[in-house]
Amino acid sequence: MEPELLYRIKGETAWLTINRESRRNAISREMIAEIMNRLDEAEADPAVHALCFTGAGEKAFCSGADLASTLSAGGDIAAGARHYAQLLKRIGRAGKPLVARVNGPCLAGGMGLMLSCDIVIARDDATFGAPEVNVGIFPMMVGALLYRHVGRKKAMEMVLTGRRVTASEAERIGLITRAVPPEKLDEAVEECLSGLAEKSPLGIAMGKRAFYKMADLPFEEALDYLSEQLIQVIATQDAAEGIAAFLEKRKPVFKGR
8 A cells, every 4th residue: 555645756856745535635643743754854855955745636635634533543632733733833944945736625734734835836626724613623723824824804704614715715815826727737836846946945945944933023123133134145155156147147056055
């Protein structure tokens, strides 16, 4: 049998595919640990410049936590919630860019996985929702990300009603980066990943860390912090190479230093 999380390197991208199509790519507790291990592996591999998350098949990108299996096996729900929170934090700390290839409906905990990625490219027939309220619970950890990506009123509507939104609405409210026709999904994702691979890995890592830290700072403090970060980025060899390549009208060769 194939593993429930597929990991492969294609070019300069590490692909992580949730391989549970029969369960609509629901996340198990074991898979959470495996995703974190694979993130560590990809981050340590200098040949990997970007990561891409997706789901197997077309039934769903990810339908959230596999509650049915957890409950039937007498699993510890509290421990599962804490592990899921650790996963979202771990993805948020990734120094390399993460792209979500949304190949179908993205629901509940799958929304957290998707929103943790830096760029989200989805089929234009995909739907998105946080339906936990329909079974008497609430999208707690997902809410922390949802609240930071869309306006308060939209976020509250989604978590209070469980209403699904279309890909076009998701793009409009900032839930995803871009919606494309199903037949254009792979082309759009590959184009994005190829573009990321051409950038300075060090510059991206420093920039990601700075931007996410800046997000929760007061405006003037954010400007002071980012100006200091810019000084550090400019001091790197990659920045010197990038500027030299620009002046010499050639393609830069970044070394990650």
